[in-house]
Amino acid sequence: MELTVSFGNEEEGFAVYPKTDCPHAKNGGIQRLGSKELQAIARLATTNTCNTANCATESIENWLCLKCNFVGCSRYQLSHLLNHNSETAHPIAASFTDLSxxxxxxxxxIQVREMIPVVDALHWGKFGERHPMAKAHLGQPAGGSSSSSYAPLELLDVEEEGEEEEGAEESDGNKDVEEPATSNRVLRDSSIxxxxxxxxxxxxxKIMVLTGAGISTSAGIPDFRTPGSGLYDNLQKYNLPTPQAVFDINYFRVNxxxxxxxxxxxxPGNFNPTPSHYFIKLLAEQNLLLRNFTQNIDTLERVAGISPEYLVEAHGSFGAASCVGHFSKAIFDTTDGNEDDEADPADDVPETWIKSCGRVFTQEWVKERVFANVxxxxxxxxxLVKPDIVFFGEALPDRFRECLADFSDADALIVMGSSLIVTPFALLPDFVGGRVPRLLINREVAGNFLEDDENGRDSVxxxxxxxxxxKLAELLGLEKEFEKLVKGEHVRIESEKGSGQENKLEAEVETGIANLRI
Structure with a gap:
């Protein structure tokens, strides 16, 4: 499931997270499907057409009801899926566009185990290979197709709390437990x-580094959801249907x-890179870095000088922008910043969607207009021109999928500042080999990292x-290089800002965007 934006202080909620305890999915909201039914869903992904008669939204996002397989268009277009939900009380749907x-x-x-087989079938219909979530459950490698023909996953059974598997032996409190052999451990203990x-x-x-919002916290990026912080409160007056709507491509199209x-x-430009960003650059300079997969959209990796060849911006970034098309009849007067704040997009049905012309714009071009309230x-x-960050309803960048095979080459993995909640990013730590050591640097244990790993490959x-x-730079004997890099880069950035050379940083970002396919 390709969920999107994650930035700022994750512990304070400056991110969009799926809900993992949805009772409606677990209580029959998602139909149990057999192999033939899942194969039919895979075929549906190739057509992606609303089932409602005379619906003209083939080019707009459609959704699949996971209870009865009805296909309907988004609530922000003609609302046929929303109407279906109201009439049938079928609450759960999957997007054909991004599989959320x-x-x-x-x-x-939401993100629950019950949805995995259906999302896997949709992914196969779109891309001819299993979804990363399915691969993780099957124990398959990250890169490449898993088979020449589609063999659907059976719906995973979810054990109720306290329920034991049938036929499981009762544990004997007096039974000796054999400790794993020390020689089989990857690391001597779970310490850094x-x-x-x-x-x-x-x-x-070939160290693989995965980073989340936590590495940007010390940059001063403001909180999103905390009452009184300003950012979310400023959005309340627009009567968003859900907090996530601000990052929903279909809502963006109308408002x-x-x-x-x-x-x-x-x-970008309001914040400077943190020591964590410079540590990643240090790994690159020491020829230790294989790739940096980041969830962040703040472009601070680029500002820190990390070469674009190392970067995989899983959720896109503000580094460039693109035309995304528009409706033939505008909902608002968008020629200036004085749109009717009380208007509701749902009050006016959009006309024909005009596809994007494909033009790409620089970060500075968009920023100039945004700060002028245009x-x-x-x-x-x-x-409409939108920064190239990934919204709900949009697929992850091609580079994300193209670079998944790199995990097979990694000889170590570091995860920093991520709660490992948003998939498919949250699945990436499992894509390295079973004997590859993994380090988590975070304020709390995340994902499936173990503080006391029997296999001895996890450190926390x-x-x-x-x-x-x-600490890690010191232990690797790179303490002086790290301190010099952090101090030197901060001086460089402040000097460029003070001397009126802000455009130099913008040019670095734009050059990086042009070379993303390295």
């Missing part, structure tokens, strides 16, 4: 010191103003990301 799953009862995106020892003794040169109001607070529009076709540093990076 939404519950209309919870009014939230043991991880550093492994890196040095095995001369690791882009809330997003651009938020974007003014988030645009909604950016393409001068060629009048289409609980605390601030910057502190964890400084």
């Amino acid at each position: 799953v939404f519950c209309y009862e919870c009014e939230d995106y 010191e043991a991880f550093a020892e492994y890196i040095k003794s095995n001369k690791c040169k 882009p103003k809330p997003f651009f109001l938020l974007a003014k607070e988030l645009y 909604i950016p529009r393409c001068p060629d076709c009048n289409g 540093f609980l605390g601030d990301c910057d502190a964890g990076c400084a």
Whole structure:
């Protein structure tokens, strides 16, 4: 399931997370399907047409009801899926565009085990290979197709709390438990010191780094959801149907103003990289970095000088922008920043959707208009221009899928500042080999990392990301290089800002975008 935006302080909620305890999905909201039914769903993904008669939304996002397989268009277009939900009380639907799953009862995106087989079938219909979630459950490698023909996953059984598997032997409290042999351990213990020892003794040169919002916290990126913080409160007056709507591509198409109001607070240039960003650059300079997969959209990796060849911006970034098209009849007067704030997009049904002309714009071009309170529009076709961050309803960048095979080459993995909740990013730590050591630097244990791993390959540093990076640099014998890099880069950035060379940083970002396919 390709969920989207994640930035800022995750612990304070500056992110969009799926709900993992949706009762409507677990109580029959998702139909149990056999192999033939799942194969039919895979075929549906190739047609992607609303089932409602005379519906003209083939080019707009459609959704699949996971109870009866009705296909309907988005609530922000002609609302046929929403109407279906109201008439049938079928609450759960999956997007044909990004395979996200939404519950209309919870009014939230969800992530539960019951949806995996259906999402896997849709993914196969779109891409001819299993979804990363399915691969993780099957124990298959990250890259490449799993088979030449589609063999659907059976719906996973979810054990009720306290329920034991049938035929399981009762545990004997007096029974001796055999400890794993020390020789089979990857690391001597779960400390960051043991991880550093492994890196040095095995001369690791292909370290995979996964980063989340936690590495940008010390940059001062503001909170999103905390009452009184300003950003979310400023959006309330627009009567968003859900908090996630500000990052929903279909809502953006009819009401882009809330997003651009938020974007003014988030645009690159307001924040500087953190020591955590410079540690990743240090790994690159020492020829130790294989790839940096990041959930963040703040472009601070690029500002820190990390070469684009190392970066996979899983959720896109503000680094460039693109025309996304528009409706033939505008909902708002978007020629300036004075749209009718009380208007509701649902009060006016859009006309024909005019597809994007494909024009790409620089970050500075969009930023100039946003800060002038003008909604950016393409001068060629009048289409809305959106920064290239991934919204709900949009697929992850091609580069994300193209670089998944890199995990097979990794000889170590570091996860920093991520709660490992949003999939498919949350599945990536499982894509490295079973004997590849993994380090988590985070304020709390996340994902399936184990503080006391019997296989001895997980190490955990609980605390601030910057502190964890400084400690690891010291243990790797790179303390002086790390300190020099952090101080030198901060001086460089401040000097460029003070001398009126801000455009140099913008040019670096634009050059990076042009070279994304390296």
